[in-house]
Amino acid sequence: xxxRELNSKMVEATVAPGxxxxxxxxxxxAYQGEVTFAPNVSGGQGGVMSMIGRRAAGEDTPxxxxxxxxTVLFGHGGHHVHxxxxxxxxxxxxxxxxxxxxxxxxxxxxxxxxxGGVMGMVRGQVSGQxxxxxxxxxxxxxxxxxxxxxxxxxxxxxxxxxxxPQAYVAHHGDVRNKLSTALGWRDMVGRGSGEAFQLExxxxxxxxxxxSEEKL
Numbered sequence: 001x002x003x004r005e006l007n008s009k010m011v012e013a014t015v016a017p018g019x020x021x022x023x024x025x026x027x028x029x030a031y032q033g034e035v036t037f038a039p040n041v042s043g044g045q046g047g048v049m050s051m052i053g054r055r056a057a058g059e060d061t062p063x064x065x066x067x068x069x070x071t072v073l074f075g076h077g078g079h080h081v082h083x084x085x086x087x088x089x090x091x092x093x094x095x096x097x098x099x100x101x102x103x104x105x106x107x108x109x110x111x112x113x114x115x116g117g118v119m120g121m122v123r124g125q126v127s128g129q130x131x132x133x134x135x136x137x138x139x140x141x142x143x144x145x146x147x148x149x150x151x152x153x154x155x156x157x158x159x160x161x162x163x164x165p166q167a168y169v170a171h172h173g174d175v176r177n178k179l180s181t182a183l184g185w186r187d188m189v190g191r192g193s194g195e196a197f198q199l200e201x202x203x204x205x206x207x208x209x210x211x212s213e214e215k216l
């Protein structure tokens with residue numbers, strides 16, 4: 001694994017020749033060795049279409065490509081950091097919660113409405129969350145950010161999980177997501193938390209939930 005958790009808010013990444021990492025701009029805290037950092041205008045492993053999706057989502061700053069030989073300390077804004085290891089599966093991450101990931105992973109930008117339908121769009125319009133999320137597929141490690149720490153909740157066919165959309169960090173597995181509301185349209189105006197919305201995840205996998213509803 002390229003990432004080692006030093007404490008709840010900082011990870012150390014090992015950079016080796018012939019390998020690369022991608023990180024959020026501003027995430028580098030310190031480094032040792034011969035390490036270079038450069039804006040990645042092609043949108044990581046996802047290519048141009050990934051970058052177009054990021055632009056459409058309002059992410060004007062590209063990822064940083066990290067290469068060379070040495071170690072790098074990553075963290076951002078004092079947020080809690082959690083490392084997730086992928087072994088061939090796909091992880092879906094709220095775009096603004098992605099701190100860094102290994103270059104062995106294939107990145108794509110996913111429109112939330114692809115699974116959530118019209119209500120997936122409502123999530124972005126009313127709850128204040130973005131309409132886009134990032135998918136990472138393959139073998140490698142991902143470092144994500146959250147407020148107040150991260151807890152992994154298992155999802156089984158018999159027990160779907162309902163999450164406040166603003167507490168959602170990421171999920172993986174054979175999972176479907178659907179956003180629903182417990183209130184009428186008139187009651188939803190100006191209300192973006194779990195009182196109005198519930199993100200239902202069903203199938204087999206797990207969802208990562210942060211301890212706070214605060215946006216990053």
